[in-house]
Amino acid sequence: MNAIASAEAAPSLIASEASQHAPARTSAPQPIITLRNVSKGYGSGVTRNEVLTGINLNLREGEFLAVVGFSGSGKTTLTQLLAGLIRPDEGEIMMDGKPITGPSPQRGLVFQNYSLLPWLTVRGNIALSVDRVFRSWSRAARREHVDKFVEMVGLSHAVHRRPHELSGGMRQRVSLARTLAMKPKVLLLDEPLSALDALTRSVMQDEILKIWEEERQTCLMITNDVDEAILVADRIAPLNPGPRASLGPAFTVGLDRPRDKTELNHNERFKQLRNAVTNYLVAVRQKSRRDQSGGQTASIKRPDIRPADLGGPRRAILNSPV
Numbered sequence: 001m002n003a004i005a006s007a008e009a010a011p012s013l014i015a016s017e018a019s020q021h022a023p024a025r026t027s028a029p030q031p032i033i034t035l036r037n038v039s040k041g042y043g044s045g046v047t048r049n050e051v052l053t054g055i056n057l058n059l060r061e062g063e064f065l066a067v068v069g070f071s072g073s074g075k076t077t078l079t080q081l082l083a084g085l086i087r088p089d090e091g092e093i094m095m096d097g098k099p100i101t102g103p104s105p106q107r108g109l110v111f112q113n114y115s116l117l118p119w120l121t122v123r124g125n126i127a128l129s130v131d132r133v134f135r136s137w138s139r140a141a142r143r144e145h146v147d148k149f150v151e152m153v154g155l156s157h158a159v160h161r162r163p164h165e166l167s168g169g170m171r172q173r174v175s176l177a178r179t180l181a182m183k184p185k186v187l188l189l190d191e192p193l194s195a196l197d198a199l200t201r202s203v204m205q206d207e208i209l210k211i212w213e214e215e216r217q218t219c220l221m222i223t224n225d226v227d228e229a230i231l232v233a234d235r236i237a238p239l240n241p242g243p244r245a246s247l248g249p250a251f252t253v254g255l256d257r258p259r260d261k262t263e264l265n266h267n268e269r270f271k272q273l274r275n276a277v278t279n280y281l282v283a284v285r286q287k288s289r290r291d292q293s294g295g296q297t298a299s300i301k302r303p304d305i306r307p308a309d310l311g312g313p314r315r316a317i318l319n320s321p322v
């Protein structure tokens with residue numbers, strides 16, 4: 001690990017380390033979600049796939065944490081555990097000191113795929129969640145609430161459209177508004193922008209940031225884009241490559257907010273962080289590959305085969321019964 005990573009590894013990311021090394025700081029935000037020694041795999045027997053092992057994480061109240069990692073390392077598995085959609089094989093996941101045993105409107109999840117109901121309009125899709133969560137509210141209050149979030153994501157002009165009449169970026173906005181409108185305590189964003197083109201992605205990054213700066217909900221965002229992670233997050237936690245992926249030490253971003261993408265490109269701290277996170281990820285991937293090959297450098301062994309007779313009856317071989 002390089003200097004920045006080691007110097008800025010946030011002790012509270014790793015719960016076990018926190019208890020050993022972190023000095024008691026009364027002003028530090030309390031963790032809202034804690035994962036202790038969490039492991040999760042799929043399948044059984046020879047097809048068993050150990051995806052996550054020994055995950056320790058403190059998600060602090062009000063912070064924006066980005067988890068970055070390579071494809072297939074288990075990022076979605078981690079969000080599903082946090083959302084309560086799946087249960088860990090080992091370890092515990094707590095929210096406000098109580099175990100997470102299933103999904104809850106307190107933890108809003110935005111997926112990579114928008115999962116909107118095709119027969120409902122923009123308003124209908126958002127209202128469905130609002131009506132369920134805020135049953136005790138009057139009809140007018142619920143409608144006003146829906147309209148507020150439609151406006152927040154800039155879709156007031158498209159409120160009567162159905163998903164097939166929207167662009168990818170607009171659909172993802174509906175999905176975001178639907179989750180935000182439920183007023184979850186914790187927002188879980190699972191690569192919400194990865195299906196979008198670069199330009200729309202950039203606009204949506206700014207919108208997510210703007211909304212987060214207004215609402216200051218606790219937010220965990222999964223991404224495979226290091227620049228995106230630095231732009232949005234207070235801390236960045238790298239997910240080491242699987243199988244048996246664990247979290248590496250967190251990088252503290254420490255850049256002033258609000259952040260401007262164009263300015264960041266010239267910011268020395270941004271460049272240092274980008275190098276530090278990228279170098280860390282590349283190094284752990286190389287180590288993981290070495291470990292998987294048993295420490296051997298990959299070499300190709302050629303079989304010791306010599307053709308007996310190249311002039312033989314090839315056609316006969318090709319046509320022989322299998």
Ligand SMILES: Nc1ncnc2c1ncn2[C@@H]1O[C@H](COP(=O)(O)OP(=O)(O)OP(=O)(O)O)[C@@H](O)[C@H]1O
Pocket residue numbers: 042043049051069070071072073074075076077078224
């Ligand atoms: N329901 C499941 N049943 C069996 N295996 C699964 C299941 N969900 C995920 N996996 C496997 O677990 C591993 C991690 O998958 P996961 O989707 O969590 O990774 P990821 O980091 O989110 O990947 P990506 O960035 O490509 O979306 C993969 O090998 C995947 O095939």
